[in-house]
Amino acid sequence: MRSTRSGGIAILVALTMLLTVASAPVSAITLQRTWFARMGTSGTIAIKAYTNGVGSISFSLRGLRAHATYSVQIRTGTCSRLGTVTARPASVVSSASGTVARTNYMLPWIMTKIWSTARKPSFVVRIVSGSSVRCGAFTFTHATRVAVSGLGIDLPVIRGPSSYPPCRVAMYLATLAQPREPGITFIYAHARTGMFLPLLTKWKASGSAGLIGRTVRVWESDSTVSYYRIVSARKTTTPMVGASVLTRERLWLQTSTGPNFTYPKLIVEATRYKTVKTTYAAAHPRARPIRC
Secondary structure (H helix, E strand, O other), X not given: OHHHHHHHHHHHHHHHHHHHHHHOOHHHXXXXXXXXXXXXXXXXXXXXXXXXXXXXXXXXXXXXXXXXXXXXXXXXXXXXXXEEEEEOOOOEXXXXXXXXXXXXXXXXXXXXXXXXXXXXOOEEEXXXXXXXXXXXEEEOOOEEXXXXXXXXXXXXXXXXXXXXXXXXXXXXXOOOEOOOOOOEEEEEOOOXXXXXXXXXXXXXXXXXXXXXXXXXXXXXXXXXXXXXXXXXXXXXXXXOOOOOOOOOXXXXXXXXXXOOOOOOEEEEEEEEEEEEEOOHHHHOOOXXXXXX
């Protein structure tokens, strides 16, 4: 009896959270991230994740079979090289003209699976009704370039690898936030010439005083650039402490203070004060990572 009651309470809490998203004004909820997939010439599917754990999946599709039920799969991999099915949002039914235009809300246990899948290098959404299949790869807005005023730092930004970090680029930590999202945006690079070495050099010369107040610009894949002001700098042996649980929007730049992982890291923290549109070329520098 206790197990059944606990399960009922959990479902009630989840439904309450879901209804909050469905009925609350936009200002009352916080969007965490949006993933967007183009389904060829058939339209688009978008997933939105909110900080209260729930999410939504929106369909804007055409050219499908009429009056057909399409199952929805979230999968690892790519459309040409499909991976494992990790989540199955509710099926959708096309109209008499073969269109689907609706938004379904998703409970936290589905969103947990989607977040886990989204941490992979690539993931897709696939809809299936018999032999009628559509597939699209998800993308999201992410950091593409970083520059620090007065220090000569201006680097392309790529997704951080699971292996040893390459040189000639900066990297974002995929498990954390992106600019303008709630949470910590974590961008790191080696303390080498042409990379983040000027941060360490300035720190050694004058401590945090030489860094506080400087402007950091971070470009993103949607052709925007966000401006940040450095507010603190610290050397620490535990650079990741708190990074995954802090909900305030912040930018952390990290670099090394010594030749291997046993040395402390330098963390430079900055706060965003504006975001503006920029050109595609400015926001999409060509990255040429090399093995260090």
